[in-house]
Amino acid sequence: MGEHVIEALGKTRVTVRDGKVVHVSEPLIHYCPLFHKYRGIEKITSEAVRQNIEYRIKDFGMCTANRELRMRDFLSFGISEIISTLLAEGAVEAAVMVCDGAGTVIVTEPELAQGIGGRISGFISTSPEKDVIEKIGPKNVLDPQKATIDQLKGVERALEMGYRRVAVTVKDPDEAEQLREIGDGEIYLFAVHLTGIDYRGAEKIINTCDVVTACASKYIRRIADRRALLKVGSSIPIYACTKKGKRFIELRLEVMGASGKKNSERNPLSPEPLV
Incomplete structure (x- = not known):
């Protein structure tokens, strides 16, 4: 599946390798109204970002061959x-x-x-x-x-x-x-x-x-x-x-x-x- 480097919510740098999240940096932003509204994320932390990226991988195959x-x-x-x-x-x-x-x-x-x-x-x-x-x-x-x-x-x-x-x-x-x-x-x-x-x-x-x-x-x-x-x-x-x-x-x-x-x-x- 290879490697994918993302600047995700909070301008957090995330590395996904072979369908797995292998690195998450510290967020630059700790609150985003869109992610609060649509994903219930009240505070952006490294763990919240990890969970969100893992959700996207599972939900619609982001960074995988199964991408919808x-x-x-x-x-x-x-x-x-x-x-x-x-x-x-x-x-x-x-x-x-x-x-x-x-x-x-x-x-x-x-x-x-x-x-x-x-x-x-x-x-x-x-x-x-x-x-x-x-x-x-x-x-x-x-x-x-x-x-x-x-x-x-x-x-x-x-x-x-x-x-x-x-x-x-x-x-x-x-x-x-x-x-x-x-x-x-x-x-x-x-x-x-x-x-x-x-x-x-x-x-x-x-x-x-x-x-x-x-x-x-x-x-x-x-x-x-x-x-x-x-x-x-x-x-x-x-x-x-x-x-x-x-x-x-x-x-x-x-x-x-x-x-x-x-x-x-x-x-x-x-x-x-x-x-």
Whole structure:
């Protein structure tokens, strides 16, 4: 099954090897309202993270050959949900995402985009799982031999495959700038896994990406609260930083029938601490 390195809830680094959790670091964040709401985790500890990752391995085969890949909406509003909606509505033709067991992949099916992105955390590295790659389709996997994670090359591959309107998830500010410089097609950037990003990196993300999730980043909140065209949610906001990003979020809200409920939370809880 190989080795998979994850930045999981609390920005905790976790190593999964051959389907077993073999290392869990100390969490950077000790509270996340999403994991409290959906998983009942009141305090993020190394043991809580271990149990959560073990649950995901057992529940849908994360980091194994038994990975379940298709899924309907999990969160009411998240990056994978927005991308799934864009694929379903024809607003984009393909999405470049990261999948455990496959690395960078090119996805065109809404439920596949949701199944890949909706239940995982940030992957630092992963190892190829033959069955996972077969389910996705080897031609849709950037590097079936090594399961390389490289979003820039993934977008280039998507363009080579003939897709012109491409969504891509990105977490690295420098990679986001490189993606923005691509001259071919229409490339839409969705920033994810930003907990702990420094101020300069946060500025780069806000300046280059269409849609940005705040995660537990204090700098993303500080900058985007002033500059974003649209903000949805309060506990873990999602920001539209371009006109196209604003339209994408509004499209998701329309599909949800929630156009008037953008910031309906009362006394929302935020991740603790913000970093």
